[in-house]
Amino acid sequence: MYAIVAGGGKVGFYLAKELAERGEEVLVIEKDPKRCTYITEELGNVVLNGDAAEASVLAEAGAARADVIAAVTGDDEDNLVICQVAKLRFKAARTIARINNPKNAAVFRLLGIDATVSSTDVILSQLEQELPARSVIPLLRLRHADVEVVEAILPPNAPAIGRPLRELDLPRDCTISVVIRNGQPIFPNGDTRLAAGDEVIALTTPASEPRLRDLLLQPA
Amino acid sequence: MYVIIMGCGRVGARLARLLTEAGHEVLVLDVNSHAFWRLGADFKGRTMVGNGIDQDVLRRAGIERADAFAAVTQGDNRNIMAAQMAKYIFRVPRVVTRIYDPIRQDTYAALGLRAISPTVLGAEAILQALLAEPTQEE
Numbered sequence: 343m344y345a346i347v348a349g350g351g352k353v354g355f356y357l358a359k360e361l362a363e364r365g366e367e368v369l370v371i372e373k374d375p376k377r378c379t380y381i382t383e384e385l386g387n388v389v390l391n392g393d394a395a396e397a398s399v400l401a402e403a404g405a406a407r408a409d410v411i412a413a414v415t416g417d418d419e420d421n422l423v424i425c426q427v428a429k430l431r432f433k434a435a436r437t438i439a440r441i442n443n444p445k446n447a448a449v450f451r452l453l454g455i456d457a458t459v460s461s462t463d464v465i466l467s468q469l470e471q472e473l474p475a476r477s478v479i480p481l482l483r484l485r486h487a488d489v490e491v492v493e494a495i496l497p498p499n500a501p502a503i504g505r506p507l508r509e510l511d512l513p514r515d516c517t518i519s520v521v522i523r524n525g526q527p528i529f530p531n532g533d534t535r536l537a538a539g540d541e542v543i544a545l546t547t548p549a550s551e552p553r554l555r556d557l558l559l560q561p562a
Numbered sequence: 563m564y565v566i567i568m569g570c571g572r573v574g575a576r577l578a579r580l581l582t583e584a585g586h587e588v589l590v591l592d593v594n595s596h597a598f599w600r601l602g603a604d605f606k607g608r609t610m611v612g613n614g615i616d617q618d619v620l621r622r623a624g625i626e627r628a629d630a631f632a633a634v635t636q637g638d639n640r641n642i643m644a645a646q647m648a649k650y651i652f653r654v655p656r657v658v659t660r661i662y663d664p665i666r667q668d669t670y671a672a673l674g675l676r677a678i679s680p681t682v683l684g685a686e687a688i689l690q691a692l693l694a695e696p697t698q699e700e
Contacts, residue, residue: 396666417639418615419642419643426669427666431669446617449643449647452651453646
């Protein structure tokens with residue numbers, strides 16, 4: 343695999359290091375010449391000094407033959423433009439952008455970026471697991487399909503509690519995949535009854551998520 | 563028209579004054595409150611401190627009812643991102659963005675963004691002036 347990493351800060355550096363250690367071909371594009379010297383000393387000749395949002399720099403980096411371009415600078419707007427230029431001018435196979443503002447995930451998706459990663463979101467979902475659940479936690483969004491894997495922990499007064507699953511008015515494009523009860527997974531069928539404290543992992547379209555949330559979390 | 567201008571540099575401030583003088587409702591957005599001095603004490607429009615690539619900030623600026631949006635900060639990428647949010651998320655009817663880099667201007671113009679490159683326009687104007695016949699005094 344050939345990966346271009348745009349941005350040689352801490353995230354870009356360790357990403358490139360991990361990829362190189364796995365034997366993948368990697369190139370870091372970094373604006374700051376001093377930072378480039380440091381990366382070269384640590385990782386060898388894997389750095390290109392330049393602005394990754396410039397088409398000429400991406401051309402020199404061989405963006406057209408890259409399997410993936412990961413834009414991991416500290417600025418959302420730079421990461422967006424790097425990925426878009428890579429897509430539009432070089433038909434990049436796959437683009438991944440790091441984002442700081444989690445709300446930019448939807449914006450980036452709409453603007454053609456294949457995947458986004460937000461450390462803010464990752465930490466937030468870790469925190470939410472410690473808090474009484476008031477929302478379903480998105481775990482994963484499947485690429486190329488509008489399907490999310492979400493998680494919710496049932497509060498004692500959730501409407502879904504007590505009745506068999508088949509009697510619940512679940513939205514059609516939504517499946518409860520697994521229920522974790524006392525640390526044990528239960529693969530549910532129509533007869534399964536949910537209980538307070540159950541950790542429910544479900545597949546749903548974004549459109550059906552509010553209805554699912556109401557069933558799993560709203561006080562009855 | 564209700565016009566939101568992102569970036570209160572020389573161009574943003576001048577644009578804001580021209581629009582208010584023409585009777586338009588204007589809001590100028592900048593990350594730095596000091597930038598608003600350029601508008602002058604008698605500026606008739608509104609100002610707001612905030613980052614225009616944050617959709618919450620854009621909503622607070624009233625983008626959902628805006629007739630036009632101009633992205634004229636110093637950063638090409640910031641302008642490009644804000645302009646695309648205005649056009650594709652908030653469906654603002656008129657969106658114009660400044661992009662210094664001619665190649666990026668070209669890329670985004672092809673994507674349907676109304677993009678103006680001062681580099682291209684400036685070089686062209688200076689070229690024409692250089693090639694023009696010298697006047698008598700010169």
